Amino acid sequence: MAAIEMKNIVKQYGDGFPAVNDVSLDIADGEFMILVGPSGCGKSTLLRMIVGLEDITSGDMLIGGKRVNDLAPRDRNLSMVFQNYALYPHMTVYENIAFPLRLSKTPDDEVRRRVTEASDVLELKDHLERKPANLSGGQRQRVAMGRAIVRQAEAFLFDEPLSNLDAKLRGQMRTEISRLQRRLGITTVYVTHDQTEAMTLGDRVCVLRKGKIQQVASPRELYEQP
Ligand code: ADP
Ligand code: ADP
Numbered sequence: 001m002a003a004i005e006m007k008n009i010v011k012q013y014g015d016g017f018p019a020v021n022d023v024s025l026d027i028a029d030g031e032f033m034i035l036v037g038p039s040g041c042g043k044s045t046l047l048r049m050i051v052g053l054e055d056i057t058s059g060d061m062l063i064g065g066k067r068v069n070d071l072a073p074r075d076r077n078l079s080m081v082f083q084n085y086a087l088y089p090h091m092t093v094y095e096n097i098a099f100p101l102r103l104s105k106t107p108d109d110e111v112r113r114r115v116t117e118a119s120d121v122l123e124l125k126d127h128l129e130r131k132p133a134n135l136s137g138g139q140r141q142r143v144a145m146g147r148a149i150v151r152q153a154e155a156f157l158f159d160e161p162l163s164n165l166d167a168k169l170r171g172q173m174r175t176e177i178s179r180l181q182r183r184l185g186i187t188t189v190y191v192t193h194d195q196t197e198a199m200t201l202g203d204r205v206c207v208l209r210k211g212k213i214q215q216v217a218s219p220r221e222l223y224e225q226p
Pocket of ligand 2: 164
């Protein structure tokens with residue numbers, strides 16, 4: 001069974017040309033799927049429909065085999081990792097990671113257990129009392145991913161997470177994301193327009209054009225084409 005299954009997904013804003021036009025795509029459990037394509041091809045819209053931030057005009061979205069078209073984001077158990085990480089500057093690393101559990105009123109001892117576990121995996125154990133301002137870019141990225149891990153999210157979703165960074169930091173973060181994703185084996189959907197990111201991160205790359213899938217292939221197949 002695919003982790004995320006999309007069947008004939010359409011998104012129509014107003015009465016214009018559909019932003020996403022009959023997209024069918026299965027994303028396997030643990031797979032790292034890249035969405036690429038020119039600006040305006042529908043990448044963000046597709047990602048936002050997966051996470052539930054955007055209504056689906058027609059078609060079926062299945063997550064873990066369950067139809068989620070009408071489920072709110074918080075009932076989908078997916079986790080969007082935003083470009084600026086959306087960390088709370090006044091909270092410590094511990095409280096930032098614990099935040100989704102506080103929202104869902106998880107008991108304190110359970111919060112402690114899960115945050116400890118996540119910070120272990122993420123190598124943030126020695127930084128739990130720090131504030132985000134005192135972390136490196138890579139550490140902030142890990143805190144943001146920590147929030148997804150404590151919720152035991154079924155997938156990570158990224159929308160051009162590295163596009164505002166300089167080349168050096170981008171390289172470091174790419175390595176960081178790749179390493180963590182392999183280690184955790186969490187299904188990942190990642191929007192980018194950067195070829196290097198698509199090549200180095202993706203198990204498969206889905207190329208979108210004018211709201212339609214043009215091609216789905218491994219990075220190697222894609223870039224070895226004439
Ligand atoms: P990409 O992420 O590939 O750049 P988007 O998904 O942002 O593309 O946009 C796809 C198309 O949908 C574009 O034509 C865009 O102008 C349109 N669009 C995106 N969001 C909205 C919106 N909230 N209202 C109306 N049109 C939108
Ligand atoms: P902030 O984004 O917290 O306001 P600054 O923009 O002043 O911080 O940048 C401080 C350091 O953090 C710089 O080295 C910068 O390269 C890095 N940085 C800024 N934004 C990001 C980001 N989105 N992801 C990773 N590192 C970032």
